[in-house]
Every structure is written in C-alpha cells, then in structure tokens.
Amino acid sequence: MEHKSMDKATAAGLLVAMGIIYGDIGTSPLYVMQSIIGTVPIDERTVLGGLSCIFWTLTLQTTFKYVILILRADNRGEGGILALFALVRRHAKWLTFPAVIGASTLLADGVITPPISVASAIEGLLKIYPDLQTVPIVLAIITGLFMFQIFGTKVVGRAFGPIMLIWFSMLAFFGIIWIAQDWTVLKALSPYYAYDLLTNSHGGESGFWLLGAVFLCTTGAEALYSDLGHCGRGNIRISWIFVKIALLLQYFGQGAWLISQNGQLLNGRKPIFELMPEWFLIWGIAIATAAAVIASQALISGSFTLVSEAIRLNFWPKVRLHYPSDQKGQLYVPSMNIFLWLGCVGVVLWFKESANMEAAYGLAITMTMLMTTALMAYYLHTRKVDMWWVVGFIILYVSIEGAFLVANLRKFVHGGYVSLFIAAAIIALMVIWFRANIIKMRLTEYVKLADYIEPLKELSRDMSIPKYATHLVFMSNAARTSEIESKIIYSIFQKRPKRADIYWFVHVDTMDDPYTMEYKVSVIEPDDVIKVNFRLGFRVEQRINLYFRKVVEDMVKKGEVDITSRYESLNKQNVIGDFRFVVLEKFLSFDNKLSLIEGLIMKAYFFIKDFTPSEDKWFGLDTSAVKVEKVPLIIRPVENVVLKRVD
Structure with missing residues (x-):
C-alpha cells in the first residue's frame, strides 16, 4: 500500500515537488551555456555539440538513472545516499566507503550551489547597471537566507511551488520564441x-x-533522490516531464541566440538574459533571483537532513538538532547552518563572479554520483536482479560519470580544490567518528545482568545507604537484554553506591528503516530491575524523556510497575516517585596502550566531542533530573608494570 501511494501523483503534490526538488537543476540555465562557450569566439559547432551533450546528459543521467531507476530504491519511502546505504549496509562492510565519500561530497557541493546560483541571477543586473558591485548584494541575500533557517521553511515553502512554476514557464516561453527564429537548432538532438x-x-x-561544463546541467539530479520522502515517486516522475521540457526549450532557445552571435565573444553576457526583451529584464532577474534562493534553500534543507541521518548512522558528531515545526522533514541544525554560511561567504569573497565559481563547481558532485552508482549496483544485486543487467548498469554509468570526473579534474587548479578540500575535511570527520565508535563498541566490557540481580535487590533494601532516587534510569549501550556495561555496575556499586527502589536500563537502537518507533520492555525482576529497548528509525528525533514517560504510563496501565513514591508519607498521598537519569560520558584514560593510528583517531574523536552537546542534551533528557558521570575509557590497559619496592 505504501509503495502504491508513493506512485500516485496529485496536483498539490506536483506543485510541492516543483518547489522543493528542482531548484538546483532548474537554475542551471543561468550558467551552463556560458560555461560551455567560455572565453573563445562563439562557434556554431560548439553550440550544437553543447546542446546535444546537454540533451543526452539530461536523458541518460537524470531521466534514466535517477528518475526511472534510482527512485525505485526507496527505504520505506525515503531516498538519498544514506537512505540507500541503510538498505544495503548489512550485506557488506566495504559499502561504508562509498557512503562516506558520497555524503561528504554532497555536503561540500552545498557550499558552492547557493553562491553560484544567486551570483548568476544578480549578475543579470549588470546588463542594466554595468558598474554595479554585485558581491555585497549576493552576500546580503545569502546571509538573509541562512538567518531565516532558524524559523523553519513551512510558510515560505508554500510559495516555492508557484514561484518555480512561473520560473519554468518563463524558461519555456522565451526558449520557444528563439527556437522559432531558427528551427535548425533542433538538429542538435542527434548524438552525432x-x-x-x-x-x-x-x-x-x-x-x-x-564535459566539465556540460555536467553542470545535471548537478541537481541527486536532489531528486534525496527528496523522495518529501514528494513521492509519482509526483517527481510526472513533474520531471514538464521540468525537462522547459529546461530543454530554454537551452535550445539559448542555442538559437548564440548561433545568431556566431564569431562574437560573450564578454560576460549571460545567454538566459539575452533572450528577454529589455522591458522584461528586471522582472526576469527578480524571478531568477527567487529561483536561486529556492535552489539554495532546497540544498540547505537537504544538508540538514543528511547530517541528521549521518548522526544516527554514527558518521557525524551528535550536534544539536532543532525541529521548528511539526511538519515532517522540518529540521534545523545550527552548527551546520553556520558552517554552510561561512563556506558560502568564503566562496563569494574568494571567487567574486559566478564564471569563476563554475571552476569549483561540479567536481565534488561527480564523486557523489559515482558513489550512488556503486551503492545502487549493490542494491540491484541484493534484489536478485539479473547479473548481466547489474554489470550493464555499472559499465554504462561508470563510463559516463568517469568521463565527467576526468573532465572535471581539470577544474582542480582553477578552483576545484576548494570543493575537494571541503569534502576531504568532511570525509576525515566522518571516518574519525565512525572508526572511533567501532573502537569504543569493540572494547566496551559487558557483564551478565543476571549476576547482579540479587546484589541490586540487596542494595535497594539497604537502609544504611541514603536513597539516591526512587527510580534510577541508566542510558545503556547494551543491546542484549541479558547484558549491561561493567561501567554501569561500577557506577551503581562502587563510584558512589546508588540506592534506588527500581533500576531502569534504557537502550536505543537506530534502525535501517527511517521512521520506526517501537519499544520492548523486559521486566527482569518485578518492581526492581527493568530494561527498555527503543528501536528508532534513522530519521526519528531522539526525545527519550518523552518516549520513556510514555513507556512508564503504558506499564502503569497494565499493572506491570508501581511508580508511587516509596517514602511512607508520600506513598499515603499517592505521590509519584522521582525519576533520575544517569548518563555515563566517557573520557580517554591515561592508562592506555594504543596503536599509533587508534591513538590518533581517539584523540581526534575526544577533541571534536568537546565541541558537541553532552549526551543528556542529545537524548532530549530533562536536565534537572540528569546526572552526567565521567568514566574513563580504558581501551587497552598498560600491562607488565614493573615497580620495585625499596626499604
């Protein structure tokens, strides 16, 4: 039923899809043909060849690979490279590498897209005001856009669809007018x-x-897949027909104008604005700027979603997440917002003009597409698709994207190093975080919970020890019901004996499904020891305080637990007992003997961790009832310490 509803298309859904997912690919006519022509005289063969490349790139890359094939790989209705990774990760460990590289290069691309889109639109004003300084205007628009993120995009999102509908209609209209003046431009449909x-x-x-310039026409294809959950497969596929036709009409219209200028230099002229009559130009620039802002907004929102998924999959530090509204997909990540804003401002100040930004644009996203191809090929393999079809898919798209990558590598010295440097920094962060979590999990010591049931009951009855809490709740990493970390046992019995009436152990499992919300209760010892396992999807907000309260309410209704206070005076009045959470925060012990690589990874991990919120804030716990305990992470104790006693 879920898949059938995804394949349905509605008028409202089509309009939403138009506003959310086509910003990046939809604003590419602002700079693609200008980039293909470059600084040499306009040549008819180059124009026709460029148009032919654009047509076949949009057909093979965007339409066939993404709209027809990859949209099939939905994870409970969600798309994107990390959603695809979650579908296949249990089959092979090496799939982590394409997932990390793909996600990192996609985030790096988010630093280039807003500057190039906004700058390309604003530079249209130079046709009216040749001496205008565009950089301050571009910076003001981008800064305003990032400042607005804190309020969420629900209200503005409603206007995105109609604005993009106007934008694509305008592209198609002016494209048709110029094609009608030179129908011969349509021969560029031939792959020859x-x-x-x-x-x-x-x-x-x-x-x-x-090909490095041609590739810019399909850079937004990855967004089609990333926003699958917001729009649905049916809405994307139907709306893409209109969007593709509008884009091609605009490109071929620009081609007709360029052929009319054969032998001349562009000299900074933008073909898209040359198609418009003088009286309409200011309106065209205003619509283009609005479309560029929407393109930027879509990419910023996509980056927030990607980071939230990366956190759940242990690829990213547990940074603070905000949910500005109850609308599905509404998310604000303050640290990522600052990072993207600083990156965008840096790109604008460094490159100044959109023509210079084109050199940095495209290289990173080519890597994302190659990594998506690798994950998709493995997904097809797991779905028992005939091996020859899988091999054919790999050969075709590794050839196409490999050619784009080689052509884009030439951009490295002209600015491509910027996006690759950003991507490399993000990859390093993801690898450190992922590897550190593996090291921690591998070397965390677990003990049998059954061995400590009687000691816990005795401690609970020991009146000589002051009561720590009526209900003591520990956040635990132990997935198995029968186990618990030795550090928790140490905290209860040794660090400071913690007497409580009921001991709760809460574990959170992140599932491969995006929106799973389940829990399992194991009453190990009635009214003494209870373990709760939450199973939450990788897109579900960690609001453990709220979820735990719901679990307790359900257990009380079923008579599984008595939560009234055990203090006699309060018990008579049926006062609910106090709940206290204990979160163990690890630090790197000096008593470690690490290998060089593991030592560097763990030092980097704890250095980064100092800049992230504490575990209690991440779990959404009520800070007034939380005790955060620092415990040493002894990864490999130093052995054979030789000490000599002297008298």
Whole structure:
C-alpha cells in the first residue's frame, strides 16, 4: 500500500515537488551555456555539440538513472545516499566507503550551489547597471537566507511551488520564441553533434574537456533522490516531464541566440538574459533571483537532513538538532547552518563572479554520483536482479560519470580544490567518528545482568545507604537484554553506591528503516530491575524523556510497575516517585596502550566531542533530573608494570 501511494501523483503534490526538488537543476540555465562557450569566439559547432551533450546528459543521467531507476530504491519511502546505504549496509562492510565519500561530497557541493546560483541571477543586473558591485548584494541575500533557517521553511515553502512554476514557464516561453527564429537548432538532438564536439578541438584544445561544463546541467539530479520522502515517486516522475521540457526549450532557445552571435565573444553576457526583451529584464532577474534562493534553500534543507541521518548512522558528531515545526522533514541544525554560511561567504569573497565559481563547481558532485552508482549496483544485486543487467548498469554509468570526473579534474587548479578540500575535511570527520565508535563498541566490557540481580535487590533494601532516587534510569549501550556495561555496575556499586527502589536500563537502537518507533520492555525482576529497548528509525528525533514517560504510563496501565513514591508519607498521598537519569560520558584514560593510528583517531574523536552537546542534551533528557558521570575509557590497559619496592 505504501509503495502504491508513493506512485500516485496529485496536483498539490506536483506543485510541492516543483518547489522543493528542482531548484538546483532548474537554475542551471543561468550558467551552463556560458560555461560551455567560455572565453573563445562563439562557434556554431560548439553550440550544437553543447546542446546535444546537454540533451543526452539530461536523458541518460537524470531521466534514466535517477528518475526511472534510482527512485525505485526507496527505504520505506525515503531516498538519498544514506537512505540507500541503510538498505544495503548489512550485506557488506566495504559499502561504508562509498557512503562516506558520497555524503561528504554532497555536503561540500552545498557550499558552492547557493553562491553560484544567486551570483548568476544578480549578475543579470549588470546588463542594466554595468558598474554595479554585485558581491555585497549576493552576500546580503545569502546571509538573509541562512538567518531565516532558524524559523523553519513551512510558510515560505508554500510559495516555492508557484514561484518555480512561473520560473519554468518563463524558461519555456522565451526558449520557444528563439527556437522559432531558427528551427535548425533542433538538429542538435542527434548524438552525432555531441560526438563531433567531444572528439574534435575547441578553442585550440580537445572538446572532451567541455564535459566539465556540460555536467553542470545535471548537478541537481541527486536532489531528486534525496527528496523522495518529501514528494513521492509519482509526483517527481510526472513533474520531471514538464521540468525537462522547459529546461530543454530554454537551452535550445539559448542555442538559437548564440548561433545568431556566431564569431562574437560573450564578454560576460549571460545567454538566459539575452533572450528577454529589455522591458522584461528586471522582472526576469527578480524571478531568477527567487529561483536561486529556492535552489539554495532546497540544498540547505537537504544538508540538514543528511547530517541528521549521518548522526544516527554514527558518521557525524551528535550536534544539536532543532525541529521548528511539526511538519515532517522540518529540521534545523545550527552548527551546520553556520558552517554552510561561512563556506558560502568564503566562496563569494574568494571567487567574486559566478564564471569563476563554475571552476569549483561540479567536481565534488561527480564523486557523489559515482558513489550512488556503486551503492545502487549493490542494491540491484541484493534484489536478485539479473547479473548481466547489474554489470550493464555499472559499465554504462561508470563510463559516463568517469568521463565527467576526468573532465572535471581539470577544474582542480582553477578552483576545484576548494570543493575537494571541503569534502576531504568532511570525509576525515566522518571516518574519525565512525572508526572511533567501532573502537569504543569493540572494547566496551559487558557483564551478565543476571549476576547482579540479587546484589541490586540487596542494595535497594539497604537502609544504611541514603536513597539516591526512587527510580534510577541508566542510558545503556547494551543491546542484549541479558547484558549491561561493567561501567554501569561500577557506577551503581562502587563510584558512589546508588540506592534506588527500581533500576531502569534504557537502550536505543537506530534502525535501517527511517521512521520506526517501537519499544520492548523486559521486566527482569518485578518492581526492581527493568530494561527498555527503543528501536528508532534513522530519521526519528531522539526525545527519550518523552518516549520513556510514555513507556512508564503504558506499564502503569497494565499493572506491570508501581511508580508511587516509596517514602511512607508520600506513598499515603499517592505521590509519584522521582525519576533520575544517569548518563555515563566517557573520557580517554591515561592508562592506555594504543596503536599509533587508534591513538590518533581517539584523540581526534575526544577533541571534536568537546565541541558537541553532552549526551543528556542529545537524548532530549530533562536536565534537572540528569546526572552526567565521567568514566574513563580504558581501551587497552598498560600491562607488565614493573615497580620495585625499596626499604
């Protein structure tokens, strides 16, 4: 039933899809043809070859790979590279590498998209005001956009669809007007012109290198998949028909204008604005700017979602997440917002013009697409698709995306190093966090809970020890009901004996399904020891305080637990007993003998951890009833300590 509803298309759904997912790919006509022509005289063969490359890239890459094939790989209705990874990760450990690289390069791309989209739109004003300083305007718009994130995008989101509908209609309208002046431009639909361009010279060098510029027309394809959960497969597929037609009409309209300028230099002119009459230009720039802001907003929201998924999958530090509204998918990540804003401001100040930003754009997202291809191929394999089809898929898309990657590598020295440097920093962060969690889990010591039931009951009855709490709740990493960390036992019995009437042990499992919300209660010893296991999807907010309260309420209704206070005076009045949470926060002990690599990973891990919120805030616990205890993480104790006693 879920899959059938995903395949349905509605008028409202189509409008939402138009506003949410086509911002990046929809604003590409602002700069793609300008990038293909470059600084050499306009040549008809280059124009026709560029148009042919654009048509076949949008057909093979965007339509066939993403809209037809990859949208099938939904994880309970959710899409995106980490949702795809969650589907296949249990089958092979090596799949972690493409997931980390793909997610990191996608986040790095988020630093380039807002500046290039907004700058390309604002630079249209130079046709009216040649001496205008565009950088301050671009910075003001981008800063305003990031400041707005704290309020959420629910209200503005309603306007996105109609604005993008106007944008695509405008692209199609002016495209048709110019195509009608030179119908011969449609011969570029033939793949011959793409082949001719790529195998011959352009401006004194191989036309193959133009693939780096051509690739800019499909950079937003990954967003189609990432926003699957917001829009549904049916809405994306139907709306893409209109969007693709509008984009192609605009590109071919620009081609017709460029052919009319054969032999001339562009000199900073943007073909998209040359198609518009003078009286409409200011309106066209305003609509283009609105579309660029929407493109940026979609990418920022996508980055927030990606980070929240990465946190649940242990790829990212547990940074603070905010949910500005109850609407599904509404999320605000303050630390990521600051990071993206600083990155965007840096890109604008460094490159200044959109033409310079094109050199940095595209290289990172090519890596994302290659990694998605690797994960998708393995997904097809797990779904028992015929091996020859899987091999064919790999050969076709590794060839296409490999060619784009090689062509884009040429951008490295011209600015591509910026996006790759950002991606490398994010990859390093993800690898450190992921590896550190594996080291911690591998070397955390667990003990049998059954061995401590009687001691816990005795401690609970020992009146010589002051009562710590009526209900003492420990957050635990032990997934098995029969086990508990030795550190928790140490905290209860040795660090400071903690007498309580009921001991609760709470564990949170992150599931591969995005929106799972389940729990299991194991009453190990009635009214003494209870273990609660939450199973939460990788897109579910960690509000353990709220969820735990719901569990207790359900248990009280079923008569499984008595939560009234055990103090005689309060018990007579049926006062509910106090609940106190204990969270163990580990620090790296000096008593460790680590390998060089593990030592560096753990030091980096704890250094980063100092800048993130504490565990109690991450779990959404009420800080007034939480005790955070620091415990040493002894990964490998130093052995054979030789000490000599002297008298």
